[in-house]
Amino acid sequence: MSNDKRRRPEIGHLEAAFGVSLDPELLERALTHRSYAYENGGLPTNERLEFLGDSVLGVVITTALFENHPDLPEGQLAKLRASVVNMRALADVARGLGPDGLGPYLLLGKGEETTGGRDKASILADTLEALLGAIYLQYGLDTAAIVIHRLFDPLMAESAGRGAALDWKTSLQELTAALGLGVPEYRIEGTGPDHLKTFTAWVVVAGNRYGGADGRSKKEAEQRAAESAWRTLTEQAEKAAEQVEKTADQAGTAADGSVDGQVNGTVDGQRELVDEVEAQAHHA
Structure with a gap:
């Protein structure tokens, strides 16, 4: 045993x-x-x-x-x-x-x-x-x-x-701050006649564009774009952490039972990043 x-x-x-x-x-x-x-x-x-x-x-x-x-x-x-x-x-x-x-x-x-x-x-x-x-x-x-x-x-x-x-834009701004990605910027386009206008919003974070979400108002479109970005960024950070952990697991352990120093340092750094993501998700 x-x-x-x-x-x-x-x-x-x-x-x-x-x-x-x-x-x-x-x-x-x-x-x-x-x-x-x-x-x-x-x-x-x-x-x-x-x-x-x-x-x-x-x-x-x-x-x-x-x-x-x-x-x-x-x-x-x-x-x-x-x-x-x-x-x-x-x-x-x-x-x-x-x-x-x-x-x-x-x-x-x-x-x-x-x-x-x-x-x-x-x-x-x-x-x-x-x-x-x-x-x-x-x-x-x-x-x-x-x-x-x-x-x-x-x-x-x-x-x-x-x-x-509940506010996706606030949650996204808290998340990007935790990840060191700066302040999100929003881009909006409107199509259709004034009485039936549809708005499409994107959010730009660290040079990357997310969203392309439609809404009947600018606010609704921005909220949907923020939600899309929040989910994508959270998933990316968690997957990156999981991959680093798997690499550490597969690298094996040293004779004294400790993980190799270089791999361990990378894992610890990624853990800190994901802990920030988790905290934002929990308190969103």
């Missing part, structure tokens, strides 16, 4: 936090980070379960927001969902699972272990999604939805309280 498994808290505490018991093999896979798998002969990782759990979580949260806010337009519903389903929010939920949080249950490689992986937002969020995927596989959508509501209803209630302040 590995040291990770020997020092884990009682697994029943984690299952009690979800309100369900999981097949031991399925549970083990959901807790297996790719760094641990690489160091132990290529074990199955939790990435496929994470992919599944992400979709299940999205369906359940989107359905709940759609039903609970019948008067909100699509753009505001999307903003509410982004404030609930993001890396930082998921990590906070994971830290609140049981008396010890999710971190002590993770199976991590030595490099991640020595660089604080047990409290890293991206790893906690990904593992939570993997566990939700495992619950869906074993019990189906109805039970998975009950578990998700149990964990995420407080976040949805909090996001609803911020509904009147």
Whole structure:
């Protein structure tokens, strides 16, 4: 038995936090980070379960927001969902699972272990999604939805309280400031007769153009362009961080269990960047 498994808290505490018991093999896979798998002969990782759990979580949260806010337009519903389903929010939920949080249950490689992986937002969020995927596989959508509501209803209630302040342009400006990309600039074109004019907006960030979004008013078009840019920039930063982490995992670990210094420095820098993105997503 590995040291990770020997020092884990009682697994029943984690299952009690979800309100369900999981097949031991399925549970083990959901807790297996790719760094641990690489160091132990290529074990199955939790990435496929994470992919599944992400979709299940999205369906359940989107359905709940759609039903609970019948008067909100699509753009505001999307903003509410982004404030609930993001890396930082998921990590906070994971830290609140049981008396010890999710971190002590993770199976991590030595490099991640020595660089604080047990409290890293991206790893906690990904593992939570993997566990939700495992619950869906074993019990189906109805039970998975009950578990998700149990964990995420407080976040949805909090996001609803911020509904009147939803503003993609503000969120984008906060995000670009966090990423060091400067202030967004907007470009608008109008077409059609005055009484039926349609506006198309683009937003320029660090020389790159995003959007091409239409609206019946300049404000609506700008909001949609800002949303498009916010989503694209957030996704790009998170993917860049994931790629750097995978490179570090595949590079292996040094004899003393630490990640190679150059790779580790790159990973830490990218982590700081993504932490800023996560913070903006959570507080948007």
